[in-house]
Amino acid sequence: MSSQYAQGTLIWVKHEEEVWIQAEIITATEKEIIVKTIEDPNARIVLGPNEPIFLRTTDTYTSEGLSVLDDLTQLTHLHEPAVLSSLQNRFDIDKIYTFTGPILIAVNPFKVIPGIYDEEVLKSFISTKPSTKPHVFNTSNASYRGICDRHKSQTVLISGESGAGKTETTKFVMKFLALAGSSDGEVTDVERQVLESNPLLEAFGNARTLRNDNSSRFGKFIELQLGSPDFTSKFC
Structure with a gap:
């Protein structure tokens, strides 16, 4: 299962306080995945093969990228961490309304x-x-x-x-x-x-x-x- 992830793959991983955090894969085997986080590049986190991780792109969390798009359906990866990150980034610049198709999300x-x-x-x-x-x-x-x-x-x-x-x-x-x-x-x-x-x-x-x-x-x-x-x- 982990063989699909190559070194340098950008991902989201679960976090107790932040819910999801940005990380990058260092190595991936059938038994474990070792990643480093954006917040602390020197630290290492070891993930089991069944722990939830989601692909991310650099433009899902930069203010110039997809995080400020008005419609979440235009995100490269449409999943929980990408949606939450996009809503958070829009919220930070007072964009409290976001479309997801015909549905309007208000924060x-x-x-x-x-x-x-x-x-x-x-x-x-x-x-x-x-x-x-x-x-x-x-x-x-x-x-x-x-x-x-x-x-x-x-x-x-x-x-x-x-x-x-x-x-x-x-x-x-x-x-x-x-x-x-x-x-x-x-x-x-x-x-x-x-x-x-x-x-x-x-x-x-x-x-x-x-x-x-x-x-x-x-x-x-x-x-x-x-x-x-x-x-x-x-x-x-």
């Missing part, structure tokens, strides 16, 4: 990132031409285009663990649809009240967890009706 930054949700940014995503930039407004626009172009009801599924940012994401989707679905491109008082009611609804039936003081203990369904089936918005 809670636990801080305010200036300008990412401004109204100008929101309006820039309201377009008949789909954007390739990963953003919650992009996903919202894809849903809105489905309403405009195909006149079919659309569903946005938002999922994640406690404290992942589901509630905030829901509010941004609702904000986008409220603005895009208005006839003049402005949020009305009624639409604004709907958006502001979300924190009140979120307060019912919730409990405290280790990561979130106000965590949902139930699934939540929200339905927005944008006028009649043949409604007209200047953004359609």
